[in-house]
Amino acid sequence: MKKNKIVLTGGGSAGHVTPNLAMVPQLKKIGFEICYIGSKKGIEKELIEKAGIKYYGISSGKLRRYFDFKNFTDPFRVVKGIGDALKILRKERPKIVFSKGGFVVVPVVIAAKILGIPVVAHESDITPGLANKIATPFCNKICVTFPEAKKWFKDEKVVVTGTPIREEIFLGDAELGKQLCKFKNDKPVILIMGGSLGAKNINEKIRELLPRISGKYNIVHLCGKGNVDNKLQKYEGYIQFEYVSDELKNIFKLSDIIISRAGANAIFEFLSLNKPNILIPLSKSQSRGDQILNAQSFEKNGFSIVLDDDNLSSENIYEALLKIEKNKDEYLDNMKKSKLKNGLDNVIKVILENSK
Known part of the structure; x- marks a missing residue:
């Protein structure tokens, strides 16, 4: 029997790819054949091909809120991308397109609309990105992670689902994490995450704090590419990695407290794993402010402390660490009561309801 087909799209950052990958095992289990449309050179190409999924690269222009001479040429790239996407969608004939955001999705959802193929989109943050704003009129349904995001979309289109979480993060082994980090005792573990490139400000402040906390905690510092400081090896129980991938599930399982930026995908993983956390969102000078709103929502719900x-x-x-430690049971209780932990089943349900 011929399988149903779904086209996944999204790109520009790992945050636009991770939820798509999180859905792949479940989509396959219920009988979908999957292919992916992304940009020709974006990060999504490597991530998707590594997962063994058929990948198509299309032309895509960046959509900017600020002046740039490329604003005059990129619309032509978007038009070419629509033509590219039309050819692919006619060839693959999917039952539905699932769009995760990033500039590459705009030509794909427009092409799907032209061909009468239903589109379900997902917005991770409280405020939609520019690409999702442009794509919304061409979508049948918009899944949102935060209830606060509903106000940005028409009521008949929006569904609060949470965000799909990768199944593998629930399969961590704390003992393997302990072996990887070479910890020799059972002190509480702090995990510091700043993204694949690291976070200079967080790295500096954590390292200033080491003389005060290294005796009390074991510390795993994911400090970003090129940011390992070998002079700090003198602190027992402090281990640095540029980044980890397959082992991250084991470090998550081992960790008691997480200090991190506030990207939606990451913080919902912390929530799903019941990990009390300290969030340090990107400032408005470095972003459109979405991480600040994400973090404020988590603080309001009693899941996080925000700095x-x-x-x-x-x-x-240091003060936030003391507060987390003092009120740990309260944070854990709030997280365990949350109804928006893993949105995987919710998003899959919306996809099935809207497949033609």
């Missing part, structure tokens, strides 16, 4: 990146100090990180 201001512009006023970050080793002292306020």
